[in-house]
Amino acid sequence: MASLTTLPTELLTQILTDQTLTTIDISNCALTSRRLYNLTADRKTKYSFHIDHRSQSTWKLISCILSNPRIGHRIHRIIVTWHRRNPHKPKSWTPQWLWKSQELEQIKSICEKHGVEFLYPVIEDGFNSEALLPFLLCLTPNLQSLDFGAIVPSMIYGGTYSAETAVRIFKACERKYTGQNYKVRHNNKDKRVYFDSRWGSSYRRNILWTYSALNLPEPNCIPGLSNLRHFRHGPSGIWRRRCPGWPAEYIAKILLLPNLETASFHGAVAFDPTKSGCAYKPLSATLEFTAGKKSSVKELEIINCDLERSDYSTLAELTGSLEVLSGSILEYYHWWRRSGNKLAHMINTFKKSNPRTLSANNISVKRSNHRDLAFKSAPDVYFPFRAQDEREDMEEMAQRFKEEEEGREYSESLIWKDDDDEDENQEEEYDEYICDHESECGCDYYFYNTEYGGEDDDPYWTDLEVDDDVVLRTRDIKGSKQRSHFVKVT
Numbered sequence: 001m002a003s004l005t006t007l008p009t010e011l012l013t014q015i016l017t018d019q020t021l022t023t024i025d026i027s028n029c030a031l032t033s034r035r036l037y038n039l040t041a042d043r044k045t046k047y048s049f050h051i052d053h054r055s056q057s058t059w060k061l062i063s064c065i066l067s068n069p070r071i072g073h074r075i076h077r078i079i080v081t082w083h084r085r086n087p088h089k090p091k092s093w094t095p096q097w098l099w100k101s102q103e104l105e106q107i108k109s110i111c112e113k114h115g116v117e118f119l120y121p122v123i124e125d126g127f128n129s130e131a132l133l134p135f136l137l138c139l140t141p142n143l144q145s146l147d148f149g150a151i152v153p154s155m156i157y158g159g160t161y162s163a164e165t166a167v168r169i170f171k172a173c174e175r176k177y178t179g180q181n182y183k184v185r186h187n188n189k190d191k192r193v194y195f196d197s198r199w200g201s202s203y204r205r206n207i208l209w210t211y212s213a214l215n216l217p218e219p220n221c222i223p224g225l226s227n228l229r230h231f232r233h234g235p236s237g238i239w240r241r242r243c244p245g246w247p248a249e250y251i252a253k254i255l256l257l258p259n260l261e262t263a264s265f266h267g268a269v270a271f272d273p274t275k276s277g278c279a280y281k282p283l284s285a286t287l288e289f290t291a292g293k294k295s296s297v298k299e300l301e302i303i304n305c306d307l308e309r310s311d312y313s314t315l316a317e318l319t320g321s322l323e324v325l326s327g328s329i330l331e332y333y334h335w336w337r338r339s340g341n342k343l344a345h346m347i348n349t350f351k352k353s354n355p356r357t358l359s360a361n362n363i364s365v366k367r368s369n370h371r372d373l374a375f376k377s378a379p380d381v382y383f384p385f386r387a388q389d390e391r392e393d394m395e396e397m398a399q400r401f402k403e404e405e406e407g408r409e410y411s412e413s414l415i416w417k418d419d420d421d422e423d424e425n426q427e428e429e430y431d432e433y434i435c436d437h438e439s440e441c442g443c444d445y446y447f448y449n450t451e452y453g454g455e456d457d458d459p460y461w462t463d464l465e466v467d468d469d470v471v472l473r474t475r476d477i478k479g480s481k482q483r484s485h486f487v488k489v490t
Contacts, residue, residue: 005033016040046077048381051130052094053083055385058129059097065139066106072139079381082152087165096175097126114138114222128155134213137224147378150234214253228257234375235267245269248307249286255295255318264301266375270311283314294320302327304368309345316349323357325350328368343367
């Protein structure tokens, strides 16, 4: 069999341009010889952008591109996956990234060049890697496809938690003292955190930093957006807000990107992200800057977006060369609002705005059902840490199951006491703590005998003040150990 290095250049080029090859395969080929390195140097690659993953691959990528900008020019497709910090999984608490002084100077210069100075403080902070995505768009002028995935707006997710819990997680992840005070804006009613930085200096519900780049007067000045041809936006989880979805006003801003050809939007909602509650905000209220502008999109997919008839009319007016329209209409989120037949109205308005290009055979829109709510990620997403994460999750699940069994046995022993023993101890004050929290143990069979002094008490209680550093600790309960994620560092 002939060696790979002895094959002619034409055949090697055909082999190395195969899109099924992963980044690791290409890297191994490049390390084989100088000839293969030269052939792979200009190969277009796709990159999986893992937001807030503990491997810190996104931070490492930016560091590599700053030292060798040629790497960014090779990226033609980005697939985004979300791995936010989970308060119940300490392994997911990605530590703070520390930059070199030379790298910070380069980052500041690039931000000023492209008019995204607001990204610099967040990138310098080293906690929210979602802010690196619009910065990466400044370094990828040949980008053609962006898959945003199913977004997770909050920097912390996974069940209910208090603002104080979020502060403790950030302290556990901090690697250097920045001199900043921890302040978190949260809803006074349910204590759930809405913030875009660990201090929550502004109320920006669901406004990702990528959206902030789209809010620029001229977002086309960002190279990665000006040449973008394919865009896909997934839904947002419903566990953090009463209003599910992401702000629909950014659909129009994405459609007006200059070279966009195909676009897919899943789970957008017409509401005002700068205010609390779920007040309806029509898309026409945010499109004053679009007078006379038309989108170049040819294929449009709108799936399970909570929009009104007027919103579909607004989007249809932006199109003029649409060839394919598909999606599903969601009509039961606000069943008390009479909006007529959205399905017929949507089809008619888009046909009216695209009479020459959009034919009836290329329209595939239906009413949504519960089976259509699932969002499928990109099939070719490259996630090298998947096997390791799944293995550790299985180990953690087995350990949690064991602890729950021990806790259940102990709680049952407290319940099924003899009547004589209960009568003797009836007047004794009993305040033993049995379980940390329902969302941590994952079941409803525990009894909570700990009383909290007020609404501001944190269910993840410790004997520490808020300003102390934290690490993992355990607490003995009748021979077993219940975990609590916060203790002082010795």
